[in-house]
Structures are given as C-alpha cells and as structure tokens.
Amino acid sequence: MDRPICIQNAMVIDGTGSSPVLSDILLKDDRIQGLGSIAPTADMELIDGRGMFCTPGFIDVHTHSDISFLYCGNPSGHILQGVTSEVTGNCGYSPFPLRDDLQFIQKRRNSLSLIDTPLVAWKWRTWPQYKALLEQQGVNENLRVLIGYGSIRAFVMDYDNRRPTAEEQAQIEAILDEALRDGVCGLSVGLGYAPDFYADTEELIKAAGVVRRHNGIFAFHVRGERLTLFQAIKEVLSIALKTGVRTEISHLKCAGKANVGRMHEILALIEEANRSGADVTFDAYPYTAGCSYLGLVFPPKYHEGGIARLLERLRDSTLLPRILRDMEYGYPGWSTFIGEQKKQQIFFRLTAFTGRWWAAGIQFWGLSVKAKLE
Numbered sequence: 444m445d446r447p448i449c450i451q452n453a454m455v456i457d458g459t460g461s462s463p464v465l466s467d468i469l470l471k472d473d474r475i476q477g478l479g480s481i482a483p484t485a486d487m488e489l490i491d492g493r494g495m496f497c498t499p500g501f502i503d504v505h506t507h508s509d510i511s512f513l514y515c516g517n518p519s520g521h522i523l524q525g526v527t528s529e530v531t532g533n534c535g536y537s538p539f540p541l542r543d544d545l546q547f548i549q550k551r552r553n554s555l556s557l558i559d560t561p562l563v564a565w566k567w568r569t570w571p572q573y574k575a576l577l578e579q580q581g582v583n584e585n586l587r588v589l590i591g592y593g594s595i596r597a598f599v600m601d602y603d604n605r606r607p608t609a610e611e612q613a614q615i616e617a618i619l620d621e622a623l624r625d626g627v628c629g630l631s632v633g634l635g636y637a638p639d640f641y642a643d644t645e646e647l648i649k650a651a652g653v654v655r656r657h658n659g660i661f662a663f664h665v666r667g668e669r670l671t672l673f674q675a676i677k678e679v680l681s682i683a684l685k686t687g688v689r690t691e692i693s694h695l696k697c698a699g700k701a702n703v704g705r706m707h708e709i710l711a712l713i714e715e716a717n718r719s720g721a722d723v724t725f726d727a728y729p730y731t732a733g734c735s736y737l738g739l740v741f742p743p744k745y746h747e748g749g750i751a752r753l754l755e756r757l758r759d760s761t762l763l764p765r766i767l768r769d770m771e772y773g774y775p776g777w778s779t780f781i782g783e784q785k786k787q788q789i790f791f792r793l794t795a796f797t798g799r800w801w802a803a804g805i806q807f808w809g810l811s812v813k814a815k816l817e
C-alpha cells in the first residue's frame with residue numbers, strides 16, 4: 444500500500460467560503476484522512492507546506508482542450524495551475540460525431556480550427572471512438588465532455604441554413620440521446636458559429652428536451668454578445684424556463700459600447716428566471732479581451748456550406764460590397780463584430796496551419812476594411 448502523505452503547516456482554503464486556516468493534511472488511500480495538527484509517524488511522507496496555500500483542485504468548466512488532450516494528457520499544464528477538473532466540448536465544438544468521409548472531416552477541422560492542431564490525426568468518428576483514444580492516451584485530470592450541437596447538425600445536415608426535416612430532426616435527437624446515455628455530460632451550442640446559428644429557438648427547445656430527460660447540462664454560447672446580447676440572453680432563458688433543462692451560459696459578458704455597465708441588468712434577468720423555476724448558471728473569464736476564430740467576423744448567412752464556400756463568396760466581387768456592408772453595420776438578429784472596434788484592439792494570430800485557408804480572408808480584411816480601422 445502507498446505510504447500516507449502529510450502536508451504540514453499549509454494555509455488551507457477549503458472552498459466552502461470559510462477563512463483560511465493553518466493546518467496539516469493527512470492523505471491516505473486517495474482520501475483526506477485528517478486535518479488539524481497531525482503527529483508525524485515514521486511511515487509518513489512529509490511535505491513542507493509552510494508559506495503555501497493548499498486548496499481543493501480548481502474546476503475549469505469552459506475549455507477547448509478536446510484535441511490537445513489527445514497528444515498530451517495534460518495540455519497547457521493545467522494541473523500545474525491547480526486545475527484538476529475540466530469540461531471540454533464547449534461552444535458547439537466537439538470533435539465528434541464525424542462522417543466517415545475525409546472531405547467532411549477536413550471541413551469540420553476548418554470550422555474547429557480554434558481547437559485543432561496538426562499534431563493529431565483525426566482517426567475517430569464517434570463519441571465512443573474518441574473516448575477510447577482519450578483513455579488510451581491517459582488523462583491526468585477529471586474530464587467531462589459535452590457534445591456540440593453544431594457537430595451533430597453538421598453530421599446530419601451539413602452547413603445548411605434551414606430547418607431540419609422531420610427525419611433529420613429525429614436523427615439529431617437520436618445521436619444526442621445515444622451520446623448522453625453513453626457518458627457525455629451534456630450538450631453545448633455555439634450560436635455565434637456555423638452551423639449552430641442556423642438552429643432557431645424551436646429547434647434548440649427540442650434538443651433541450653432530450654438533455655433534460657438525461658438530466659444533463661445545456662451550455663450556451665449565446666447568439667449575440669454585443670448589440671443583440673439582451674435578446675440572446677432572453678432566448679436562452681426562455682429555453683431554460685420552457686424545458687427545465689439545467690442551463691449554463693458560457694463566458695457571460697457585455698461586449699460593445701452600448702452594453703458598458705449593463706451587466707447588473709443581465710444578472711437581474713437570470714435571477715428572475717431562476718425565481719420562476721429555471722436552473723441557470725453561468726461562467727465568465729476574468730479579463731476584458733476575447734478570442735475566437737476569424738470566421739466570427741463574417742455574418743452567418745455567408746457561412747452556409749462551410750468555410751470553403753465563405754471564401755468563394757469573399758472572392759466574388761459583386762457580392763463583396765454587400766458582405767462589407769453587413770460586416771460594418773450588421774443586420775437584424777446579427778450584430779457586427781468590427782463595427783465599433785478600433786484597429787489596435789484586434790490582434791490576428793496566423794499559424795502555418797490556419798494560415799493556409801485564411802490567407803484569402805486576411806487579404807480581404809487588409810485591403811478593404813483597413814481604411815475604416817485606421
């Protein structure tokens with residue numbers, strides 16, 4: 444049997460909200476067996492905790508380590524930062540299910556560039572196959588995985604901007620149901636991304652019903668985080684109230700000048716929904732910058748068919764002025780990303796991997812929107 448471990452004289456913050464206390468901690472058989480003053484014994488391994496804090500592991504409920512876990516059991520050294528549990532598959536971005544079709548897989552990798560790396564060959568197609576690869580790799584954290592609505596929708600109906608047929612709807616629900624039975628902890632949707640944003644509220648209510656049956660979590664990257672923020676939050680709250688699904692609003696924020704100082708109004712809406720019987724929580728990141736893939740700046744309707752089609756549209760000189768206008772001013776239901784952004788507030792990071800297919804997009808941006816940004 445492993446030797447007992449005693450961490451001595453650490454400042455213990457136990458996570459309950461109570462004040463830190465100076466304490467020893469006795470660990471045995473993977474459990475905390477004692478707190479307070481522990482008398483050392485000969486068989487103990489002693490760790491000097493003087494001058495250090497000791498806390499339970501942190502839980503990161505919003506990560507995109509889906510692919511990086513497959514080449515490294517602890518991507519980005521999360522453990523070294525004290526994170527012992529994390530949730531992947533956020534923003535509709537799970538790397539499964541995939542059609543057994545290399546062209547389709549490349550299309551999905553283009554969309555999921557935010558989480559992808561060329562270091563991993565995408566050999567899986569289904570959740571069980573992906574899970575088996577994770578197990579084979581070995582993961583040194585507690586990992587919970589969400590299935591992405593966009594991934595399911597792309598699998599069933601590609602990047603079509605329309606409602607699913609009855610048959611497609613049944614297929615979407617069947618895939619979701621099976622994954623929830625087989626261990627994913629819930630569903631995520633990225634309503635700022637293709638093809639998720641082609642799903643209307645009614646479609647999302649149907650998906651929420653399936654998640655509710657399994658008592659899973661439904662995590663929302665909401666439809667708009669800027670000018671359309673309030674209607675986007677209200678959409679999520681209406682789904683939460685109507686279905687009773689356990690709801691998480693991902694990276695809650697009030698972006699855009701019009702929303703400065705309005706977070707208390709958003710919180711009041713969430714509290715009111717919870718008083719009316721909804722079960723809504725949220726997470727937020729502790730900095731004022733945001734990060735996404737470049738596709739986010741182009742309006743949803745130009746993404747139909749996938750990124751290759753988007754790039755074709757950008758090369759179409761008759762269409763380009765309209766795209767530019769929409770990018771600058773937005774349109775009902777979609778608020779512009781760059782309209783009020785200053786040039787120095789936007790940073791591009793081009794990798795060799797993403798650069799290949801984004802070169803056209805960057806060039807377009809540089810030539811056409813440059814004057815405005817300056």
Ligand SMILES: [Zn+2]
Pocket residue numbers: 533534633664693694
């Ligand atoms: Zn997101």
